[in-house]
Amino acid sequence: MGQTTQPQLSPKQLSMVFQAAEVGILPGIELPRGYELRAFRPGDEESWAKTLNLGGFTNWNAPKVIRYLEDPERRVGSCVVAHTADIASATFASRAANRETSLSTLSSDHSNEGVVDYVVTRPDHRGKGLGRATTVYVTKFLIARGCKTVSLNTDEWRLPAIHIYLSLGFKPVMNREDMPGRWEVVLNKLEEGGREYS
Numbered sequence: 001m002g003q004t005t006q007p008q009l010s011p012k013q014l015s016m017v018f019q020a021a022e023v024g025i026l027p028g029i030e031l032p033r034g035y036e037l038r039a040f041r042p043g044d045e046e047s048w049a050k051t052l053n054l055g056g057f058t059n060w061n062a063p064k065v066i067r068y069l070e071d072p073e074r075r076v077g078s079c080v081v082a083h084t085a086d087i088a089s090a091t092f093a094s095r096a097a098n099r100e101t102s103l104s105t106l107s108s109d110h111s112n113e114g115v116v117d118y119v120v121t122r123p124d125h126r127g128k129g130l131g132r133a134t135t136v137y138v139t140k141f142l143i144a145r146g147c148k149t150v151s152l153n154t155d156e157w158r159l160p161a162i163h164i165y166l167s168l169g170f171k172p173v174m175n176r177e178d179m180p181g182r183w184e185v186v187l188n189k190l191e192e193g194g195r196e197y198s
Contacts (some may be wrong), residue, residue: 006049006132007083011014012176013153013154013155014043014153014155014156014162014172014173014179014186015150015173015175015185016151016153016165016166016170016171016172016173017149017150017151017170018139018149018151018168018169018170018172019141019148019149019151019169020147020148020149020150022169023038023139023140024144025130025168025169026136026139026140026168026169027132027136027146027168028136029133029136029137030100030129030133031081031128031129031130031133032128032129034083034084035080035081035082035083035128035130036081036082036083036136037078037081037087037133037137038078038079039076039078039079040069040078040079040080042081044065044082044087045050045062045063045065045066046062047085047086047087047137048060048062048065048080048087048090049061049062049064049065049123049142050087050115051086051087051089051090051120051122052065052118052120054089054120054122054123055120055121055122055123055170056120057118057120058142060068068092069092069169070087071094071098073093073095073098073145074092074093074094074095074098074117076141077092077093077138077141077142077145078091078092078093079087079091079103079134079137079141080134081121081125081130081133081134082127086122086148087122087174088121088122088125088130089120089121089122089125089133089134089150090118090120090134091118091119091120091128091131091135091138092114092115092117092118092135092138093111093115093116093117093138093141094114094115094117095111095114095115095116095142095147096113096114096115096151097111097112097113099135102146105190112146112147112149113147113148113149113150113151114138114139114142114143114145114149114150115142115150115151116135116138116139116142116150116151117151117152119131119134119135119161126160128156131161132164133170134166135152135165135168136168138150140167144192145182152165152170152177156182156185156186159189159190159193159195162186162190163190163195166190167183
């Protein structure tokens with residue numbers, strides 16, 4: 001008799017969630033001198049697309065940024081950190097129901113689930129708290145708009161970003177049988193790197 005094997009789960013990003021009731025724990029936004037957190041302005045699209053590509057999100061261009069900002073709420077709630085003429089960091093504010101790609105959500109009702117979407121910082125501007133600032137801004141915006149939860153997806157190798165999300169109060173989502181083991185590896189790597197999470 002042959003041995004039955006379980007089907008392999010295809011790779012999937014890690015999911016994290018922030019509960020609206022915890023909004024009080026989010027810090028204020030502080031940026032180094034020379035950086036400005038603000039809303040999108042026409043003319044930002046080329047620099048935003050470049051920042052997304054430099055940050056590892058491929059195939060972005062100015063028209064795609066404009067299309068992604070067609071949703072009125074996303075356009076108002078998304079933010080950038082500008083440095084001189086460049087977008088150094090940025091994050092979209094989305095709803096789970098309005099995303100182009102699926103997010104591992106906690107319920108079938110996506111209308112009250114916000115999404116911190118495409119958090120990105122240019123490599124030469126990292127380590128200055130810019131991604132933290134945009135994540136806090138977008139999370140607070142979505143909760144103020146009535147979202148009960150705010151979710152995000154990330155990859156295992158983005159350890160500095162995961163450390164930021166955990167420090168802000170985002171919690172791992174165990175939405176598949178492989179997630180506890182994968183999260184254990186991530187948390188162990190963070191601890192080994194001096195970034196403990198409790």
